[in-house]
Amino acid sequence: MPVHAEGLRDRKKRLTRYALSRAAVDLVARHGLDHVTVEDISAAADVSPRTFFNYFATKEEAVLAPDPEAGPRIRALVLAQPAELSAVAAVREALLAEIAAEVAVDRESWLRRMCVVQQHPVLLAKVLAGGEAFEREIVAAVAERVGRSEDDTYPLLLGAATGAAFRVAVARWSRTDESAPLHELIAEALDLLAAGLANPPQS
Numbered sequence: 495m496p497v498h499a500e501g502l503r504d505r506k507k508r509l510t511r512y513a514l515s516r517a518a519v520d521l522v523a524r525h526g527l528d529h530v531t532v533e534d535i536s537a538a539a540d541v542s543p544r545t546f547f548n549y550f551a552t553k554e555e556a557v558l559a560p561d562p563e564a565g566p567r568i569r570a571l572v573l574a575q576p577a578e579l580s581a582v583a584a585v586r587e588a589l590l591a592e593i594a595a596e597v598a599v600d601r602e603s604w605l606r607r608m609c610v611v612q613q614h615p616v617l618l619a620k621v622l623a624g625g626e627a628f629e630r631e632i633v634a635a636v637a638e639r640v641g642r643s644e645d646d647t648y649p650l651l652l653g654a655a656t657g658a659a660f661r662v663a664v665a666r667w668s669r670t671d672e673s674a675p676l677h678e679l680i681a682e683a684l685d686l687l688a689a690g691l692a693n694p695p696q697s
Contacts, residue, residue: 511549511559513539518556519607527553527614554617557610565631568592572635581636581648582691585656586684588635593677608676612668622661629657640693648694655691659683 517538521530532553536546550556561567571588572581579587596604611617633653637644644650663679 507549510539510541510545514541514546514549514556515559515607516603518550518553518559519603519610522553522557522610522614523606527557527610527616532556554620557607557617558620559607564592565628568628569631569635572632573639580688580691580693581639582652582656582684582688584639585632585636585652586681586688589656589660589684590677590681593680618664618668621664625657625660629653632656641696642694646694652687652691655687656684659687 514535518530518535521534521538530553532543532546535553535556536543539546546556550559568588571591572584575584575587611621630653633644633649636642636652637646637649640648642648660680660683663676663683667674667676667679
């Protein structure tokens with residue numbers, strides 16, 4: 495099949511996925527998660543429920559819309575950071591760049607999704623529990639960056655610590671009395687990591 499045709503098909507899939515996710519976020523923001531169905535979301539996006547299930551398994555997944563390319567992308571971003579940065583600083587810059595890029599695509603939708611997550615504990619729990627694959631990509635990137643095995647303590651520890659820092663930031667942000675933006679809380683948590691996790695000594 496021609497490359498151009500494949501590109502058009504992929505673009506259509508991305509647009510359909512985006513339309514479904516945006517419809518899910520908008521409906522849940524207005525009516526609450528319990529009062530929105532897959533059929534409602536499909537109708538709002540002008541597709542069939544069958545098409546919905548080609549993209550998402552549940553309405554919760556449609557709201558969160560996890561990006562399957564996020565893990566590989568963050569790995570590439572970590573490896574692309576300047577060589578003079580420590581591994582933890584490289585991870586920090588990569589994560590903040592990823593968040594900035596996501597917000598830049600559609601700031602309004604991103605903020606609305608985050609507000610919906612903040613208001614629904616079941617969605618917040620899924621966000622906190624969904625970082626395992628993401629952490630594996632960070633472990634792989636850190637291992638390559640510092641010249642260690644992926645089974646070595648340092649990359650495993652930094653991957654786990656990064657996941658923990660993200661979860662702490664999201665948990666703080668989810669409190670009703672926490673006014674700081676999510677990306678600032680993530681930066682703060684990663685700065686604390688950077689203060690104590692220097693690169694491992696070269697063997």
